[in-house]
Amino acid sequence: MAMWGKDPRVSVRYPGRMEVEKYVYTPGLHGLELAKALKEGRLIGTRCGDTIYFPPTTFCPDHAMGEPVEIKGPWIVEAYTVVREDSSSRRLDKPVVIAYITPLDAEGGLIHYVEASEEEIAPGIEVEPVFAPPEKRKGTIRDILYFKVKNSAQE
Amino acid sequence: MKPNIFVKDRVAVVGAGITLFRRRLLETPRELAWEAASMALESAGLTLRDIDCIVIGSAPDAFDGVHMKGEYLADGSGGVFKPTVRVYVGGGTGVFVPIAAWWHVASGHCDTVLAVAEEKMSPAHPHPQGVFAYIWDPILERPLGPNLIWIFALEMRRYMHKCGVKKETIAKVSVKNKRNALDHPAAQAAARITVEDVLKSEVLVWPVQRLDISPVSDGAAALVLARENVARRVTDSPVWVEGVGFTLDNTHWYNRELAYPRYVNYAARMAYKMAGIERPWKEIDVAEPYDPFDYKELHHIEGLMLARPCEAPKLLEEGWFDRSGELPTSPSGGLLGVGNPIAAAGLMKVAELFWQLRYEAGARQVKKPVHLGVAQAWGDLMQAGTVIVLGN
Numbered sequence: 446m447a448m449w450g451k452d453p454r455v456s457v458r459y460p461g462r463m464e465v466e467k468y469v470y471t472p473g474l475h476g477l478e479l480a481k482a483l484k485e486g487r488l489i490g491t492r493c494g495d496t497i498y499f500p501p502t503t504f505c506p507d508h509a510m511g512e513p514v515e516i517k518g519p520w521i522v523e524a525y526t527v528v529r530e531d532s533s534s535r536r537l538d539k540p541v542v543i544a545y546i547t548p549l550d551a552e553g554g555l556i557h558y559v560e561a562s563e564e565e566i567a568p569g570i571e572v573e574p575v576f577a578p579p580e581k582r583k584g585t586i587r588d589i590l591y592f593k594v595k596n597s598a599q600e
Numbered sequence: 601m602k603p604n605i606f607v608k609d610r611v612a613v614v615g616a617g618i619t620l621f622r623r624r625l626l627e628t629p630r631e632l633a634w635e636a637a638s639m640a641l642e643s644a645g646l647t648l649r650d651i652d653c654i655v656i657g658s659a660p661d662a663f664d665g666v667h668m669k670g671e672y673l674a675d676g677s678g679g680v681f682k683p684t685v686r687v688y689v690g691g692g693t694g695v696f697v698p699i700a701a702w703w704h705v706a707s708g709h710c711d712t713v714l715a716v717a718e719e720k721m722s723p724a725h726p727h728p729q730g731v732f733a734y735i736w737d738p739i740l741e742r743p744l745g746p747n748l749i750w751i752f753a754l755e756m757r758r759y760m761h762k763c764g765v766k767k768e769t770i771a772k773v774s775v776k777n778k779r780n781a782l783d784h785p786a787a788q789a790a791a792r793i794t795v796e797d798v799l800k801s802e803v804l805v806w807p808v809q810r811l812d813i814s815p816v817s818d819g820a821a822a823l824v825l826a827r828e829n830v831a832r833r834v835t836d837s838p839v840w841v842e843g844v845g846f847t848l849d850n851t852h853w854y855n856r857e858l859a860y861p862r863y864v865n866y867a868a869r870m871a872y873k874m875a876g877i878e879r880p881w882k883e884i885d886v887a888e889p890y891d892p893f894d895y896k897e898l899h900h901i902e903g904l905m906l907a908r909p910c911e912a913p914k915l916l917e918e919g920w921f922d923r924s925g926e927l928p929t930s931p932s933g934g935l936l937g938v939g940n941p942i943a944a945a946g947l948m949k950v951a952e953l954f955w956q957l958r959y960e961a962g963a964r965q966v967k968k969p970v971h972l973g974v975a976q977a978w979g980d981l982m983q984a985g986t987v988i989v990l991g992n
Contacts, residue, residue, distance in 0.1 A: 459738050459739055459742070459743065461738060461742065463730075464729075464730030464731075464733045465662060465665075465724045465725065465728075465730040465731060466725060466726060466730075467725045468665035468723040468724060468725065469722075469723055469725055470628075470665065470723050471624065471625065471626050471627070471628065471722075471723075472626070472628075473626065473627050473628035473630070473631045474626065474627060474631055475631075476628065477626065502675075503631050503634065504631070504634045504638075504675075504676065506675075506680065507647070507648055507649070508634065508637065508638055508641070508647070508648045508678055
């Protein structure tokens with residue numbers, strides 16, 4: 446509590462340092478399956494009865510064990526945004542398009558980069574994942590480099 | 601028995617589950633919660649659909665490295681679209697989880713509660729001890745660079761001095777608990793060791809040595825609690841929550857007698873009063889005192905009034921606290937033997953009472969007939985005391 450009438454400026458400081466330098470997470474049971482699939486350039490979800498969920502989970506909403514199942518899309522942009530400044534308020538040379546993308550063959554979706562111009566990107570358009578070359582895949586979500594707009598810019 | 605007329609419903613534990621306790625498990629924290637919860641439901645013969653409310657317990661978010669762990673653990677604990685809370689009183693959390701579950705039911709608010717405690721300590725690097733650095737006063741203590749073991753070394757030394765206890769005696773707690781844990785299927789640090797081994801293990805902060813301390817662990821445990829009419833429908837052998845108690849002392853731990861844990865004693869008195877227990881040293885048949893360090897078990901036995909102050913070491917020497925003894929303590933193997941995933945370790949102790957009181961503990965079952973058991977945990981800087989009394 447500040448004392449009224451006293452100079453509130455601080456002349457002594459007590460430095461503190463976070464002693465946990467980093468975290469190392471384990472992928473979990475479903476995460477291990479997903480990592481394997483990503484390395485193979487595939488995406489998997491979880492079948493719980495009649496419903497398929499993406500991203501995969503080990504357990505279903507009723508706590509029964511789920512079953513891994515391949516997700517093939519098509520992938521639809523549900524919502525998007527364009528990032529113009531990074532977290533340190535620095536202007537980006539090239540705006541980054543981020544989208545919430547859902548597969549039509551499952552409940553749920555994911556957030557990822559979309560390689561598209563601001564004119565191209567729109568809710569409802571179809572996109573598809575572009576994977577890193579097999580030798581560069583590490584079993585993480587970044588094995589998908591980005592999603593690209595389907596039908597346009599297709600070589 | 602002196603029933604509390606203000607409590608609406610009698611509450612029973614009807615199921616329990618536990619994961620393996622290990623240094624590093626593949627499972628995510630959510631998956632650990634799910635495994636323990638599923639086991640507890642299965643043991644109660646119930647499904648998630650039968651559960652009204654969820655109580656989750658987990659110690660600092662900084663262990664798992666996930667912010668707002670209660671919310672994070674909700675789906676694994678079965679808490680999606682149900683009234684769900686997370687409770688947290690440091691190391692005392694594990695026993696606080698069934699206490700909170702008890703009042704959910706006793707108040708008449710929920711018929712059934714799934715109570716889940718989870719801790720994954722392995723993600724924090726270089727060592728989860730770093731998480732504890734923030735329990736110190738940032739002005740008077742942190743500049744000295746303390747760690748947790750310093751303080752317990754001081755407390756242990758004070759207890760040894762005040763009660764005239766030798767390290768050889770204290771080491772026997774570690775020997776007993778690690779041996780008991782050989783029969784626990786989830787155990788991480790079960791071993792057949794001798795007093796010699798403890799005394800020869802690496803000195804960390806004198807008088808605390810490597811084998812005086814419980815390990816760092818990942819794991820989860822869960823219970824199902826239900827009100828009387830539901831409990832009687834789902835099982836022939838409900839285990840009743842007879843008493844609950846919880847208190848906080850001050851974090852200024854240097855302003856008190858370190859040789860006696862008043863934070864436990866006050867909580868114990870509250871729980872015994874509710875349970876109508878006047879002579880706990882005679883009436884309690886089996887105890888699970890919190891044992892992250894070996895001397896702590898003796899300390900807490902005295903706080904729980906299962907022995908007079910400074911009397912626990914003598915009784916230990918006589919085999920009083922062995923599984924075949926007069927008052928078996930930590931028949932599970934305790935934190936020293938089973939492992940110490942903070943919140944899950946406390947709930948493991950309550951789960952052990954459940955199994956003991958149903959005579960389902962198998963090789964761990966204590967020799968004497970059991971009617972009443974007490975479990976206890978402590979949290980933060982010898983501050984939070986949580987106590988639960990169960991009966992069959």
